[in-house]
Amino acid sequence: MKQPFQNELSQTLFERYEEILGGQGYPDWAWCVRPAVPYVGTRYTKGGILLYASAENLDFLSKPPEERPDRDLHCDGPVAPLRHYEWKSRYDKGSAERAYFANVGIEPVSNGGLVIAAYFLSKKFNLPTHADPREFLEGLAAANWCKFSIQQPKNKDYVGDLDKLRRSLPYVITDLSVLAPGIVLLPKKAWDHPALRQEMQKTLPNARFLPAYQFQPRPINCHLKRKYAEEAQALEAQHADDDVLLRWIELKKVPRLGKAGVWVYLAHLNEIAENTGGSGRLHS
Secondary structure, eight states, rough: OOOOEEEEEHHHHHHHHHHHHHOOOOOOTOOOOOOOOOEEHHHHOTTTTEEEEEEEEOGGGGSSSSGOTGGGSSSSSTGGHHHHHHHHHHHOOSTTTTTTTTSSSSSHTTTTTTHHHHHHHHHHHTOOOOOHHHHHHOOOOEEEEOOBBBBSSSSOOOTTOOOHHHHHHHHHHHHHEEEOEEEEEEEHHHHSSSSOOOOOOOSSSTEEEEEEOOHHHHHIIIIITTTTHEEEHHHHTTTTTTTHHHHHHHHHOOOOOOOOOOOOEEEEHHHHHHBBOTSSSBOO
């Protein structure tokens, strides 16, 4: 099978991932599915934005084989590490609204949440943008920080479990080394572990790391809404003429999250961006 490499970066990531997995194998607590390399857009260049979601949900693998969607994308075969590319190729179809944001098999990207966050950051830091979210995605890289999924019937987010996270660190360091992003948006809980944070900073000392809450209803409504209510309203007013951003917020597919919640998240992200230097360290 011909591997669908979009560029040299994705091929290098594939080769490095294979080397890491060959050396350390699978964790005994995880599904034996080869870690997926990041989705690297066709126009991504070093110094760009790397988006990290938390972890892939593979709990459906506990079902009988005939009930598993896209079995070949989630088996220990050659297509598995490239499933974000394959997912986009196969399933980026549907109604105009459902297809508005490209489906790469990373839910916070496919539903538009992290794409909106990346657009906001691109405007803030004078990076290239595009009015079409699909075309804009081609200038980004996106992945899950946690490279393995816990083997159990119900999905469990382990981003707070340092021992489990350590198994993903070599892959994350590879992402950072190969892609050399200038901005890294990542889950706050992964950054909160000093051992992981130090390794990421050591790999990319001049990058701007933005550790944020996940772009999901629960953290936004439970942790951010009250704190950033005024800032969110002010930010919305500042961007009242940004038709692209307003349209993307209108068409995003984040369940149980209204437009006000998106502005709350962007206010949270804006504060982090303003208080984080190029070294990735939060200013005091």
